[in-house]
Amino acid sequence: MVRKTGSHADITGPRIRAAAQSLFARHGFAAVSMRQIAAAVGVQAGALYFYTPDKQSLLFDLMHDHMQTLISAWDAADPGPELPPLVRLQAFVRFHIHHSLERADAVFLSYMELRNLTPDNFARIEALRRTYEDRLESILRAGLEGGTMHIPDAKLATLALIAMLTGITTWFRPDGRLSCDRVADIYWEMARKTVAGSLGADFGGSDSVA
Template structure:
């Protein structure tokens, strides 16, 4: 085979992850069999084990890479000094990023209970890092009297829940453009924190 480094095909591996992501999102981790994933890729079930040690690791890798991508994408965003501008960036970034990856978002939120304890802890740590990014913005704004938030932890959870909720109803080609959705949600968030 023509490869430069490492083992395993560099084509089949991603195809397995894509098929697994789609099926897990659609039917749930527990309801999807390795044979179904293999059929979607066009191989026999045994071939999957050339690319993943087991089904659990397949799920964990999907969730971890999703959250790592989320964190590095946020880290790559431009940074404003003003908390209000920073909060707007966060809101728009969050909606944009999540609408672009509905399957991965769905899995990362719904399949936590199917993770073995150590995998669960690793995913929760990544999620907490992201939540902390928002809480830092809210704390800064509260310190500078630009926001009115009696409890930054609560406000953090409330804002993230509100923004992530877009994924539950948004459909491609729907009534509202993404830009309009971003603007409306940003305005609701802005007012909810008293800015």
């Protein structure tokens, strides 16, 4: 199946995006050349410009697609605003961890390469990021108003929880000490307590995940 030239009529576009995502995540956008991406795909550098107008668009499209996928995947996974906020929060924690760990490269890109976006592109990605954060913040506010959660500041709790959960992607290894499910259990336990009232657990059963 090795051929030096000729049409594929196939999936060179997606393969370029996949190679770019992997290389950008590993070495950083600025450190990766179009020639390196081309070599990873098995084409010459000039061929890339049949699929992308420039390097910046390649980065933006990867980040934009990731954010759009993230938001619509959560909207599909959200058990719904009629359920108790703690139930929705548990769903959010598990969703965010699983979704992120299955897309470690895209997650990495989306918060490491913001500074390599042009101002216009940056603004568009930021808006999507805020949209996603607002989904969590509205759950926390509902819990606050209903009295099932006690948090000093809904906005800061949102940022704290997302930082805590996303941080998992920097150390998690599939062949490590803990499985993805087990990590999700442990983080849900901690997240639950973070938003709990001063009298502690009022949802989710046992205090231990063991």
